[in-house]
Amino acid sequence: MSTLNDGSSSPPALHLYINMGNVHTLPANSVGPKGSLQEKLLAIKAAGFVGIQGEEPPLCHSMGLGCAGSARFNTPCEVAPGVSALKAEGFECATLHVGWGHESDAEIDALVSEIIGVSIAENFPLYIETHRATITQDSWRTVQMVARHPGVRFNGDFSHWYTGLEMPYGDMIDKLNFMTPVFERVRFFHGRMGNSSHIQVPLADPTMSGAVEHFKEIWVRCLTGFLQTAVPGDFLVFAPELLHPEINYARTIINAQGERVEExxxxxxALQYAQIIQTCFATAQQRVTNNGANRP
Structure with a gap:
């Protein structure tokens, strides 16, 4: 599968996008973007994001913003027409929920082979998301899938593994090393952190100090994998995707006025996430430089 590339001779880069689910669903007391879609996009651009994931590629392009899509494919026959529709709308790539998680290896292989083939044929990056209730819901099966399909590329939404597989329970470094084949193939991120029991938790929560460091290490490993194989013009997208309580992501509390509000x-x-991933990218660049310097 192809990696996003802007056609330039620029060094491989990190591009900050934001998932529109992080924006459209903000409560009234948020200081985030308000108003029409165009007004929201203007605020997003002013905050330093260079693209979005979600909607209206023509409007985004007219404003100098990139625009990524998303889709769900449950059978191989859905892939080609789905990608054709995404391209026609003007999206530059797509993250994918694939299958429901109960597929046999043969069914997984058929899906992944078709996704890789269509991505290459259409020159349209497709990134299979690490997500619950999909073929990637289990890290062991996902690593085995990579061994069979090394051309696969991922959207790393690792909150699903961190919480869903309770990653802190056990030897974290051993687990991260095992997941290396996945990390090396991440070319898009959904930015979200959780703890061992909650998939999305505010960064300042007392339970998050260890989790934040774990996620940073995961992200640095992914970014290092990207940099080790990237060519001029390649870029990787990081898109915060902090979702609303109506779908059981953001937690809520009762405030002093007796109202139930988001934490x-x-x-x-999302702005904090943007700062964190930029620091991670700098760390990954240094690791690649150091590894190169240490080669005989």
């Missing part, structure tokens, strides 16, 4: 402002959290 934090997900817009401000």
């Amino acid at each position: 934090s402002d997900r817009w401000l959290e």
Whole structure:
């Protein structure tokens, strides 16, 4: 599968996008973007994001913003027409939920082979998401899938593994090393952190100090994998995707007025995520430089 490339001779880069689910669903007390879609996009661009994931590629392009899509494919026959529709709408790539998680290896192989083939044929990056209720819901099966399909590329939404597989329970470094084949193939991120029991938790929560460091290490490993194989013009997307309580992501509390409200402002959290991933990218660049210097 292809990696996003802007056609330039620029060094491989990190591009900050934001998933529109992080924006459209903000409560009234958030300081995040308000108003029409165009007004929201203007605020997003002013905050330093260079693209979005979600909707209206023509409007995004007219404003100098990139635009990524998303889709769900449950059978191989859905892939080609689905990608054709995404391209026609003007999306530059897509993250994918694939299958429901109960597929046999043969069914997984058929899906992944078709996704890789269509991605190459259409020159359209397709990134299979690490997500619950999909073929990637289990890290062991996902690593085995990579061994059979080394050309696969991923959207790393590792909150699903961190919480769903309770990754902190056990030897974390051993687990991260095992997942290396996945990390090396991440070319898109959904930015979200959780703890061992909750998939999306504010960064300042007391339970998150260890989790934040774990996620940073995961992200650095992914970014290092990207940099080790990237060519000029290649870029990897990081898109915060902090979702609303109506779908059981953001937690809520009762405030002093007796109202049930979200624990934090997900817009401000997304801005913090943008700072974190840029630091991770710098760390990954240094690791690649150091590894190169240490080669005989």
